[in-house]
Amino acid sequence: MEVVIADEYTLAELAADAIERLLRTEAAPVIGLATGSSPLRIYDELTTRHKNEGLSFAHAQAFMLDEYVGIADDHPQRYRNVIDTEIATRVDFAEGAVHGPDGSADDLAAASADYERKIVGAGGIDLQILGIGTDGHVAFNEPGSSLASRTRVKSLTQQTRMDNARFFDGDVEQVPKLCLTQGMGTIMEAKHLVLVATGGNKAEAVHQMIEGPISAMWPATVLQMHQHVTVLLDEAAASRLQLGDYYRHAYENKPEWQNL
Ligand code: GLP
Secondary structure, eight states: OOEEEEHHHHHHHHHHHHHHHHHHHHOOOEEOOOOTTTTTHHHHHHHHHHHHHOOTTOEEEESSSSSEEEETTOOOTTTTHHHHIIITTTTOOTTOOOEEEOOTSSHHHHHHHHHHHHHHHHHHHSSSEEOOOOOOBBBBBBTOOTTTOEEEEEEEOHHHHHHHHGGGGTOOOOOOOEEOOOOHHHHSSSEEEEEOOOSSGGHHHHHHHHSSSBBTTTTTGGGGGOOOEEEEEEEEETTTTHHHHHHHHHHTSSSSTOOO
């Protein structure tokens, strides 16, 4: 795991650099998109580069991590709509190139299996953007999730529903109770995981993810078993790390040719 501690603008630039490299070097790049507030600066930065520097997504495909179940198609917080608003329609993805799990399908198990097949059909995800919940969830893999899980239906914890109530007029009752989410096993198959976390409310989850024992109680800890993970943190999110000085030292002294 590489840990980078910087201000949130620098973090967004670093993540955008990694995505730009992929877009400029791969014939058919596949990007994993996350919702939540953490990736928003990255999407702004990519949009700026698309507008000002001609960075093109026309040859890329994208896959979302998760989707609410039981939310109206036109609800602004339906993750499909969030991704369209925050990134998909701001750049030049080809029609049909941005995929998401179908949370409104009648047969959710079939929709989950179909989504897994689509990811494999695209050649797998090259770079997956991730956030982390305050309880260590990734996508919607709540504590107790199998660390080998695949795309499936999950119940949201009350903690996650309360955390996300801010997107639903502050009313936790409006937050759906179910979702479809890529599993931890699905996420672990992406070639490069780029997780961004900011703010002191993420500090404990970040500490557990990087330095705690691997446990389904903190699903993000399974990232310790992935060969290529970049964790982008602001000072507040990094504030509980035991080896913070070492991560800073390692990043400041890494060879210049070594990208994220
Ligand atoms: C939601 C999403 C996750 C996201 C998490 C943290 O539960 N399903 O993908 O990482 O929230 O969100 P935020 O970045 O807003 O803190």
